[in-house]
Amino acid sequence: MAGRHFLQIPGPTPVPDRLQRAMHRQMEDHRSSAFPAFTRSILSRLPQVVHQTKGEAFVFPATGSAMWEAALVNTVNPGARLLAPRFGQFSHLFIQTARNLGYQVDVLEEPWGEAANAAHIEAALMADTTHQIQGVLLVHNETATGVTCNVADVRAAMDRAGHPALLFVDGVSSIASLDFQFDAWGVDCAITGSQKGFMLPAGLGMLFASEKALARVDSCTTPRAYFDLRAMRTNNAQGYFPSTPALSLLYGLDEALTMLLDEGMDNVAARHKRLARGVRAAVKAWGLRECAKRPEIASDSLTAIVVPEGIDARTVIEIAFTRYDIALGSGLSEVAGKVFRIGHLGDMNALTLAGALAGVEMALLDAGVPITLGSGVGAALAEWRVQA
Template sequence: MLNSRIPGRNFLFVPGPTNLPDRIVRAMSVASEDHRSPTFPDLVKPLFPGLKKVFGTEKGHAFIFPASGTGGWEAAITNTLSPGDKVLAQRFGQFSHLWIDLCKRHGLEVVVQEREWGTGNDPELIEETLKADKNHEIKAVLATHNETATGVTSDIAAVRRAMDNAKHPALLFVDGVSSVASLEFKMDEWGVDVIVSGSQKGFMLPAGLLLMAASQKAVDAGKSNSGRRAYFEFRDMIAQNANGYFPYTPSVPLLYGLKESLSILFEEGLDQVYKRHHHLAEGCRAAVAAWGLKCCAKEPKWNSDTVTAIVVPEGYDAAKVIETAYKRYNLALGAGLSEVAGKVFRIGHLGDLNELMLLGAIAGAEMAMLDNGIKVTPGSGVAAAQAVYRANPMLKM
């Protein structure tokens, strides 16, 4: 049976794009309008302080580009660095790998530190490397906050402490595409110079908006290489945004969606958003344990609260589980990428969802595994997740 013929809504449980709340869908259903009109700033100006609140910054500059998170990686390096500059990055998943690849394409020298997939950033190794860089040739440290491919979250505050301990002036760039608006982020407190995110995950929007923030130090770093970008120029954005406009045509429906997204986040309360994501993730991890399987994250300290990557037993193909879930049960699960292709499937649990929605995904994954001969006890994962959700009183009633 083909997925498109199954009645009911598709259960979207990839780690992005995420489910669109009906409020956001309605907010984006707007007629075209003049993005140079005298009233357009009424929509635009409030978006920036809202974004800064989500990013955890009062000092930084917030940006809204019509792009994706990959554009944010490019904006970060082209606004602050020049070809030949040296950066430090640790590779422990597909998205940390892709950021490294992008830097190389821009002519940067990347000091790559390989880490086991299923682990995250190693602050001690970063500190050791920076201390050895006596001439301060390393201009930036690239840190992936949440590695979507493996379901791993790293401690960004610890990375900053390592940089401070080394007394090194490098900039700190963070990929927060699958963490911001779902996991706590404190740009100012953690000393982050550039944070990159996107609209299609915690912000509960379609893909198409690059949402990011940069410190004044990062903005100032671009003054020496102003000829290297046009579309992603921070200073053009700052000048135009101050009056409520953009240097070029923005995605107006997505801006209305972002306005509604921020309202939803603040109505729930950011602290409650973070608690809800942890609560939902704990139930998913309980299901994995009840199945007798393991998460791709090597230790509990690495567990992500936005996505769980589940390792299938030796001899089984995770891609088959994903295909069965989609074609038979109308459930979209995340695929394993690169080194973990065929070895893991991923359940995304971020954005607009609740316990019953995630229980549906857990049930569907369980059935798809059984259909592919993986020996799990029917109902075990669902029961384990239910026990977590029924026992945990942290959610507001």
């Protein structure tokens, strides 16, 4: 098809030309004396993305799912108990990963479309009087339902319970797009991947660890090899990596950090907030509802939209893809066929998103959803127009 394809799924997100150019390089010796300066350029700036000033950040050739494993095996002893709210497919998969690794996970079930409930976490921690629970697993932004949790509330609940568990936060679809306050929220391990807010291809996993988490690494008895942070720390301190780094992606990350930090993380978060407001105004104008059950928990990096009874969301997605050259996110697991998702994170601005909303409108109407063409786009433009 002529023209530009609209990749409007909530990750991978479009890779800006600037980052594509930065990655287009010859390979080089990752053991050379010149390499540490490059490693340090990345590792010294990466923590700024999540407002981390203490502890350490790590980059692996891997994806976000791998970082769930990396975080756990370095800090939680074999078979230990963990606590996790489940409110969507990614919180489910985080729990499954922990269980597959032999941990016992106490699951707090919340309805899909709801966020993690800090009061439920507090009650579960209060009941654990002997402090058996070693970690709380929290997905900050549930990409399956378009819901963002309040991490500060969860931290406050843990503190009220006086519980020493580590706080593990999955920031795969929030870090580098939504506000993420690693220090202020008392996060112990945050994880993400390169293909969302960082606007890169998939292939880099990132792990941010607090001093409290790092203090557990040496004494943790869980077997690990590739993800061993002890080897990573020794190498990183000298400016190297234990295995061959994903060089092209690292060059992309170096440039992505320049883009993000030049814009300023507060501005990045504000841009995503503004774009999300327009998309939500469009959904309202179409007469549809979001999967997120309350406006306060609606995500600023993607919107999951519920289709009316009798319509299969997969039809909307297929029409959008084949007729209008736009890729939308599908509904996962429990909400398959019931929702479609619009990603609005990464290299995105109001005009890009206006084009995407136009494509969604045509696909919705073609699929039999009785919307008025232009209604959502108009509502979004009213939201985005800059009035002097």
